[in-house]
Amino acid sequence: MSIEVSEKSGVRYLHFSADWIQGAMRIRKPNALELSYSRDMMACLLLRDAPWPRNALLVGLGAGSLVKFIYHQLPDTHITVVEIDPQVEIVARLHFNLPDDPERIHIVIGDGADFMRQSGKKFDAIFVDGFDKNGRAGILDTLPFYQACRARLSSSGLMSVNLLGRSRGFAASAERIATAFEQRALIFPSCDSGNTIAFGAGDDLVEVPAAELAERAEHIKSTMGLDLLQVVPRLKAAGKLSGDRLVF
Template structure:
């Protein structure tokens, strides 16, 4: 996971790896994970370890407003980071089975030791491997695919290519949704948007995140998404009551991103 946040002073030990190092730091009750850079890879409020601390991670869960429950039955996460999305789904969506693909085995160790990642293989399975290779090799279908993978320099690499997005589409169920965290930085993310649109025949929508430098993309395969904004607000209120997740600010950004004259969210 990557948010454009300068990490606080390192308070916990640095974990050395052959080609990289993981820093864990704490400030004001929040524990941060980053790869020796100014790009935070994940965060956890120590008193609320299953909550989504970084705003963009909350927005990545907005798919809960776009499909009716029970959904998702199967979720696939590309990129583990501090395990925020995996922990939220595990705690708040107890019928969802979760697969996480993480390329760096040290990240899983850190998530378990310092970020309270649950140890429950029947429900939460961590696969150590390349996310793009896993997507191409696996024949399994998922209701929700969440992509949030970056290297130490905040580059997505092969996870931001047309073949990868096409592979994601092929792995989605009839009610499947893809959500991607796009990190714009200097060159923006329009090229990424074009690749997602090409892979999903235009059935995608991207809106700026409340985190500076991030944007969130949603794309649909199979059944169409067609939800009025009044219904989105109602679902957001229900979601907040049931899970504590407040998606009302996300709806406001979805309204800005909608096509002119459209009072519904369609992809």
């Protein structure tokens, strides 16, 4: 697989093909989440009481944006990353400021689906963002994989997965997630990039007063510099409101 790095207007991009962006970093703000879909993936912080998560698993490293954000903004969180291509890790370290801290960041070079099936460890947060050079998720978008994610979640765990909302198989992907999580799932309306984020909940329901979503977003913006205020209306529009509470 060809890995390319480009720069434009102060932003450095990671590509697996000439027209497919896998990650981005604003050079003057290397630890911020530059791409809107990555900010949406972190909206899971609105859905559980802090401090959360204690540990996080990321399937797919890319430019390391989520790893860096979690590492710098959630200092008590231990991070495990599974990346199938060792060259991606090298590029992330050389060009995208991936931290070198083996005490908190454990990188596994291997297949994410195999890791999910074979590992018995539980995680509070699982982030799935793995695609090939053609934008295909392959086995990472199958019912057995999502069921394995569900089995690896702690009781308060949440899975956050990046789906390409404009792809032909989007509806089927959403159905697989809902099935694997016994309908404890929420699908975002697409953000500007065309990506759609889906959440799946572990044993504990997500149940947050609608008014508190905005309060949490304000707190996250002031303490972490991550603006999730525009996410709140889309969460509410996702069809999971019960009275004045977001429930799934």
